[in-house]
Each structure stands twice: as C-alpha cells, then as structure tokens.
Amino acid sequence: MSDTALTLSAFLSRPAKTTSILPLSVRDLVLNFGETTVLRGLDLDLGPTGCTMVMGQNGSGKSLFLKLLHGLMQPTSGQIRWGENPAEKVTARQALVFQKPVLLRRSVAANIDFALKARGKERTRRDGILDHVGLLDKAGQPARLLSGGEAQRLALARALATDPEVLFLDEPTASLDPASVLMIERIVGDARARGVRIIFITHDIGQARRMADDVVFMHGGRIIEHSPASEFFPDPKSDVARDYLNGKLVV
Amino acid sequence: MVLSGDSDLLEIVVLSLRVSLTATAIACFIGLIVGALVAISRFRGRNALLILMNALMGLPPVVVGLLVYLHLSRSGPLGFLGLLYTPTAMILAQTILITPIIAALSRQILEDLHAEYAEQFRSLCLTRMQTIEALLWDARYSLLTVGLAGFGRAVAEVGAVIIVGGNIDHLTRVMTTAIALETSKGDLALALALGIILLVIALGVNAAVQSVRMTAARQAYV
Amino acid sequence: MLGTTIGASALAIILAGGALAQDQSIIVQSTTSTANSGLYDYLLPIFQDETGIQVNVVAVGTGQAIKNAENCDGDVLLVHAKAAEEKFVAAGFGTTRTDLMYNDFVIVGPAADPAAVSGMTDVQGALTKIAEAGALFASRGDDSGTHKKEVSLWADTSIDPTASSGDWYRETGSGMGATLNAGIGMGAYVMTDRATWINFGNRQDYVIEVQGDEDMFNQYGVIPINPAKCPAVNVDAAQTFADWLVSAKGQEVIAAYKIDDQQLFFPNAPDQ
Numbered sequence: 001m002s003d004t005a006l007t008l009s010a011f012l013s014r015p016a017k018t019t020s021i022l023p024l025s026v027r028d029l030v031l032n033f034g035e036t037t038v039l040r041g042l043d044l045d046l047g048p049t050g051c052t053m054v055m056g057q058n059g060s061g062k063s064l065f066l067k068l069l070h071g072l073m074q075p076t077s078g079q080i081r082w083g084e085n086p087a088e089k090v091t092a093r094q095a096l097v098f099q100k101p102v103l104l105r106r107s108v109a110a111n112i113d114f115a116l117k118a119r120g121k122e123r124t125r126r127d128g129i130l131d132h133v134g135l136l137d138k139a140g141q142p143a144r145l146l147s148g149g150e151a152q153r154l155a156l157a158r159a160l161a162t163d164p165e166v167l168f169l170d171e172p173t174a175s176l177d178p179a180s181v182l183m184i185e186r187i188v189g190d191a192r193a194r195g196v197r198i199i200f201i202t203h204d205i206g207q208a209r210r211m212a213d214d215v216v217f218m219h220g221g222r223i224i225e226h227s228p229a230s231e232f233f234p235d236p237k238s239d240v241a242r243d244y245l246n247g248k249l250v251v
Numbered sequence: 252m253v254l255s256g257d258s259d260l261l262e263i264v265v266l267s268l269r270v271s272l273t274a275t276a277i278a279c280f281i282g283l284i285v286g287a288l289v290a291i292s293r294f295r296g297r298n299a300l301l302i303l304m305n306a307l308m309g310l311p312p313v314v315v316g317l318l319v320y321l322h323l324s325r326s327g328p329l330g331f332l333g334l335l336y337t338p339t340a341m342i343l344a345q346t347i348l349i350t351p352i353i354a355a356l357s358r359q360i361l362e363d364l365h366a367e368y369a370e371q372f373r374s375l376c377l378t379r380m381q382t383i384e385a386l387l388w389d390a391r392y393s394l395l396t397v398g399l400a401g402f403g404r405a406v407a408e409v410g411a412v413i414i415v416g417g418n419i420d421h422l423t424r425v426m427t428t429a430i431a432l433e434t435s436k437g438d439l440a441l442a443l444a445l446g447i448i449l450l451v452i453a454l455g456v457n458a459a460v461q462s463v464r465m466t467a468a469r470q471a472y473v
Numbered sequence: 474m475l476g477t478t479i480g481a482s483a484l485a486i487i488l489a490g491g492a493l494a495q496d497q498s499i500i501v502q503s504t505t506s507t508a509n510s511g512l513y514d515y516l517l518p519i520f521q522d523e524t525g526i527q528v529n530v531v532a533v534g535t536g537q538a539i540k541n542a543e544n545c546d547g548d549v550l551l552v553h554a555k556a557a558e559e560k561f562v563a564a565g566f567g568t569t570r571t572d573l574m575y576n577d578f579v580i581v582g583p584a585a586d587p588a589a590v591s592g593m594t595d596v597q598g599a600l601t602k603i604a605e606a607g608a609l610f611a612s613r614g615d616d617s618g619t620h621k622k623e624v625s626l627w628a629d630t631s632i633d634p635t636a637s638s639g640d641w642y643r644e645t646g647s648g649m650g651a652t653l654n655a656g657i658g659m660g661a662y663v664m665t666d667r668a669t670w671i672n673f674g675n676r677q678d679y680v681i682e683v684q685g686d687e688d689m690f691n692q693y694g695v696i697p698i699n700p701a702k703c704p705a706v707n708v709d710a711a712q713t714f715a716d717w718l719v720s721a722k723g724q725e726v727i728a729a730y731k732i733d734d735q736q737l738f739f740p741n742a743p744d745q
Contacts, residue, residue, distance in 0.1 A: 096371075098370070104368075104389050105389040105473070106389070324541075324545070336531060419500075420530070432509075435509065435654075436509050436674055437650055
C-alpha cells in the first residue's frame with residue numbers, strides 16, 4: 001500500500017480555496033464553566049503547514065482547546081482567527097477525529113457516503129478513500145462490527161473524505177494495538193504531505209517524536225511551551241514538560 | 252364465523268388493520284418529526300413540553316373519541332366534512348391517540364442517539380434537517396418498536412372508535428367493537444374467539460418486527 | 474425523507490376512506506335492543522334490494538341516540554321512549570313520529586327465584602316483592618328507553634329503588650347486554666326487552682320470571698330528522714326508509730322476523 005499516496009493525490013487534491021484559513025492566531029483565550037476557569041488565557045500562532053502535536057496531562061485542557069479551535073464551542077473571552085475568519089465560520093473546512101470513533105449504524109461505505117453528501121462531494125471518491133485506508137474489502141460490512149483499529153481508520157477516512165484544510169485528531173490511537181497505530185500514523189503522514197495542516201493530541205511520547213514538527217505543551221489550562229520538535233524533546237524549557245517526558249506525575 | 256373464516260370476519264380484520272396501520276403511519280410521520288425536533292432542540296419551556304408529551308401518552312381513548320365526535324358531528328365545526336361514522340374518523344381518533352406516544356418515545360430514543368452523534372455532526376456542519384434525517388435513519392430499528400407500541404395501542408382500543416365509528420356493520424365495525432358487541436349480546440365464546448384472533452394478529456405483527464430487529468442487531472445497527 | 478412515502482400512502486388511504494360515504498346511504502340512530510335482536514340484519518337487505526339505499530345503523534342507548542340525532546348525526550331516529558320522542562319532534566328535531574311496532578319487556582331472574590316472583594303477570598306487584606325481599610335487581614341506569622320504562626314502572630309502585638342504590642338496587646350504567654351479563658354474574662333480577670333476551674347467548678340458569686303485563690309493552694317509533702334543523706340530512710332517503718317501515722310491506726317483514734319460532738316484534742303502524 002506504499003504507493004497509494006500517489007494514487008490518492010489523483011482524487012484528493014488540496015481544496016481550491018479563495019483565501020487560506022491559515023495561519024492560526026489565538027489571543028488570550030479563556031473558557032469558564034460556571035465558576036470554574038478551565039482555559040486561562042491561551043496565546044498561540046501556528047504556521048500554514050506541518051504537524052503540531054498537543055501534549056499534556058489529562059485535564060490540562062487539550063481537548064477543550066481543540067473543540068474551540070474547531071468552532072464546536074464558544075470561548076468565554078479571547079480571540080481565534082483562522083486567516084481572517086473566526087473559528088465557527090471555518091468548521092466546514094476542517095475535520096475532527098475523536099478518540100472513540102463515532103460511527104453511524106450503517107455500512108462502512110455508507111459512513112463515507114454520509115460525510116460526502118453532507119459536504120456536497122462526489123460519491124465516486126468513496127472507493128479510492130476506502131482503498132487508501134485499507135478498508136475497501138470491508139465496504140459492505142456494518143461499520144460498528146469493525147475492530148478498534150479498522151473503526152478508527154474509517155473515522156479518519158471519513159474525515160479526509162471531506163477534503164479538510166485542517167485535520168484535528170484527539171488521541172486517535174489511545175486504545176489501539178501497535179500495528180493499527182502505525183497505520184493511522186501513515187495515513188495522517190500522507191495527509192500532512194499533501195499539505196493538510198495537522199493538529200494532533202497524544203499522550204504517546206514515541207508517537208509525538210515520530211510525527212511532530214512542533215509541540216504545544218499544556219498544563220493546568222495554560223500553554224506552558226510551544227517549541228519545534230527538535231528543541232522540545234531533547235531540551236524542554238519547563239520543568240513540568242521535562243517531568244512529563246520523564247513519566248513523572250506532576251500535581 | 253371464526254373457524255370458517257367467513258367474509259364478514261375477514262372484512263372486520265381487514266378494516267381493523269387498515270384503520271390502525273393508517274393511523275400508525277400518520278402518527279409516525281407527525282410524531283417522529285416532533286420527537287426529533289424536540290430531541291435536538293433546546294428552548295424555553297422545553298421541560299414543560301416534555302411533561303405534556305409524556306402526559307398525553309395516557310390520553311383515555313373515550314376522551315379522544317368524544318373530542319373527535321364533537322368536532323366531526325354535523326353540528327360541530329368540522330361537520331360539513333361528513334366524516335363521522337366513517338373509517339376516516341376512526342383513523343383520525345386513533346392518530347390523535349397514538350401520536351403523543353410516538354413523539355414521546357421517539358424523542359427519548361433520538362435524544363440518546365443524538366448525545367452520541369452531536370459533536371461529530373457539528374464537526375460535519377450538518378443542517379437541522381440533515382441531523383434529523385440521519386438520526387431517524389440510524390434509529391430506525393428502535394423506532395420500529397415505537398411504531399409497534401403505537402399500533403398496539405391503536406388496534407386494541409375500543410373507546411374512541413366505537414364513538415366516532417359507530418360500530419356500523421360492513422362500514423366501521425372493527426375487531427374491538429365487534430368484541431364489545433358480541434359481549435353485549437352475551438355471546439362470550441364468539442367475543443373471546445375474536446379476542447384470540449386480535450391477539451394472533453398482534454403476535455404476528457410483533458414477531459415480524461422482532462425478526463427485522465434481530466437481523467439488524469446482528470449487524471450492530473440497533 | 475423517511476416518512477414521506479409513508480405519509481403519501483397514508484393520505485391516499487384516507488381519501489379512499491372518505492369516498493366510502495356513499496350518497497345513497499343513511500344513518501339510523503337506533504337502540505341497541507333492535508340491533509342486538511338481529512332485526513336489522515333481516516330487514517335491511519330486503520329494504521336495500523327494493524330501494525338501493527344503504528342503511529347504516531348506529532346502535533346506542535335511546536338517550537344517546539336522541540342526543541346524537543339532536544347533533545344532526547343521523548337521518549332517521551328509531552327508538553322506544555314515546556315521551557322523549559314526542560319532545561324531540563316538538564323541539565323541531567324530527568319531522569313526524571309514527572308508531573312502528575312493539576315488543577314487550579320481561580323480568581328475568583335466576584332459577585332459584587329468591588323473591589318468589591316466578592309466573593307473576595302483575596309487574597308492579599313483582600317489583601314490590603323484589604324490593605321487600607331485598608333481592609338484587611340490576612338496572613340499566615343509562616337513561617335509555619328501557620331504563621326510562623323501568624323507572625316509570627317503579628314510580629307506579631311508590632317504592633324509590635334509587636334510595637337503595639348500591640345495596641340491592643344495582644345501576645350498571647351500561648347497555649342491555651352488559652347489564653344482563655352483570656346481572657347474571659351477581660344473581661340479580663333484570664328487566665329486559667324480550668327480543669334481546671331471546672337473542673342473548675349467555676343466559677346460564679336464568680329464566681323469564683315475569684311477563685304479560687300490558688304495562689310492559691314497549692312501543693317503538695320512527696322519526697325522520699328534520700332538514701330544517703339539520704340541512705345535511707339525506708331527506709329523501711330518510712323519508713323513503715320511514716315510509717317503507719310503516720308500509721304494508723315493511724310491517725309484513727317485521728312480523729315475519731322470528732327466532733326459534735318466536736315473533737320478536739309486533740307491527741302496529743297506523744294504516745297508511
């Protein structure tokens with residue numbers, strides 16, 4: 001399947017867009033749930049290409065940050081700009097893959113068709129996409145009987161079918177076996193190579209090392225560090241990031 | 252009458268099924284849309300509406316029958332339609348009786364399913380219409396059971412159809428009104444036999460739906 | 474959309490249903506006693522053969538039949554409560570009331586006959602004995618023609634049975650058949666029209682205890698609904714039906730209806 005990336009480019013072209021939704025600029029982003037402040041003033045700038053890995057302990061606010069970036073939630077205050085656009089205007093030009101794939105109670109093929117139809121894309125693209133993620137021979141099977149790895153590849157295929165300019169991944173490989181993890185990483189790597197901007201939450205330090213161009217490290221609702229991968233892994237700037245990479249529990 | 256399967260009996264059974272299945276179909280059409288809209292919407296007064304929907308599930312058939320009678324009576328506001336003592340009036344009464352059941356039960360099912368799908372759907376930027384369509388389709392096998400609950404209530408009730416249908420022989424006599432009539436004639440054996448036929452029909456419909464559901468469950472579509 | 478096809482086919486079925494209401498058909502608001510006796514099953518096909526008019530019978534208690542007719546939900550009223558019928562005509566709801574036929578009421582009771590009324594022909598005397606014995610008596614209690622008749626018979630005895638309502642006097646608030654089922658279930662005396670009794674299938678050990686008193690005759694009348702009050706009435710067909718019932722032919726058919734060789738209704742329409 002090593003040559004499928006080339007085949008894929010025949011039908012998965014970068015979307016023809018009028019104005020890019022990149023770079024991303026986040027200023028003083030705050031999110032409160034009632035009295036509780038969960039995101040405490042985030043600032044972040046991301047360039048137009050590459051794969052950004054978002055790391056940090058459970059409860060550090062990574063997933064909520066992703067949902068704000070994707071326009072699924074409204075921040076309490078602060079600003080998100082994708083190019084010139086607020087987050088809620090560009091949701092349709094992005095895609096999100098959850099840790100637990102949310103698959104429709106339909107066949108594998110119908111799950112792809114559903115996303116294609118929702119975005120007004122040609123259904124003829126479906127089989128190429130399924131082939132790319134290695135699920136073409138399962139096209140007619142019920143999606144919810146797939147194994148964990150297959151289900152996540154289907155979720156990823158569905159996300160890519162919509163031609164996103166930005167692909168968010170929220171711990172997509174957290175409960176998968178090593179072979180499935182590598183297949184997911186290969187598919188995400190192919191997308192990145194085609195110019196899809198990747199923003200990827202993970203707890204898997206090995207995965208982060210394999211995939212990252214840069215790393216955003218979060219702790220306690222704050223961005224502690226944003227560095228190129230080449231600097232973050234050998235020499236993290238903060239103590240919490242150093243402890244996290246060393247597997248120490250930080251309270 | 253029962254064993255010989257004579258044409259009178261067949262007529263009664265067919266009319267029962269026609270009236271109750273039609274009422275169920277209309278009630279599903281209205282009830283599923285209402286159930287889906289309420290399931291995915293948040294608005295002021297929603298809780299009050301939920302209480303009302305659940306309460307209406309317990310509408311007494313006789314009350315529904317009376318309300319429909321008062322409207323369809325020739326001296327009532329819709330009397331000019333000439334629908335009283337027709338199968339259409341019976342369909343109308345049963346539709347009113349079971350639409351709240353369909354709406355309330357489907358609302359619960361669709362809301363649970365929506366809880367699972369909501370973020371994914373927002374990520375896909377689905378419109379309300381697309382969301383409702385997808386929820387209804389994915390919940391279709393669970394909703395079959397909801398339809399069954401409605402059909403069961405419709406086909407078994409006698410209070411509403413006897414008032415608005417009039418139990419007219421060869422025109423509006425259905426299983427339940429025939430049972431009531433035979434009971435009042437003291438022909439308890441025939442009444443019971445008719446009751447058994449009604450039960451067999453209900454069993455048949457339920458078995459058919461159950462087998463569809465089991466096929467779906469094997470494919471994890473439920 | 475999932476429901477669209479279902480909805481469309483449902484609509485088609487409804488429209489087809491509406492078309493069932495034929496022009497040449499009338500609705501008769503009638504008592505349960507005539508319907509349960511099987512008279513209509515015998516008589517209506519003959520009438521339809523002659524005239525082509527389809528007669529649909531709604532069988533309810535006389536009280537409800539009159540109220541339905543006052544709501545214009547019928548073309549002909551055929552009940553047995555003369556006073557109420559004359560009031561109905563006087564109020565303008567009906568055109569004319571014509572005596573049609575009569576049958577008679579009987580009092581049925583368990584073979585054990587706890588009030589020892591078996592064989593009596595004096596109905597007031599029998600009712601008095603029942604009351605004095607405190608034997609159970611099941612009344613329709615539903616404002617029907619039969620109930621009205623029963624109330625008027627009690628009135629002649631100077632006993633007020635409703636004072637013992639719930640004790641030995643049991644008002645079922647139901648139709649004739651349901652009251653018979655209930656009365657037989659509790660071992661009570663029941664006043665019923667003879668036609669219903671002859672046709673009744675759940676008699677168990679019950680027999681006719683009291684019969685033959687002229688006070689127990691049960692006069693039926695036929696009244697076409699007045700188009701002046703109810704413009705939607707099918708006037709011609711309704712009049713045709715009423716006229717046919719009181720005609721020599723109609724009266725002959727009524728007299729000819731028998732179960733177990735017993736004549737159930739005795740035609741007594743005035744000569745046309």
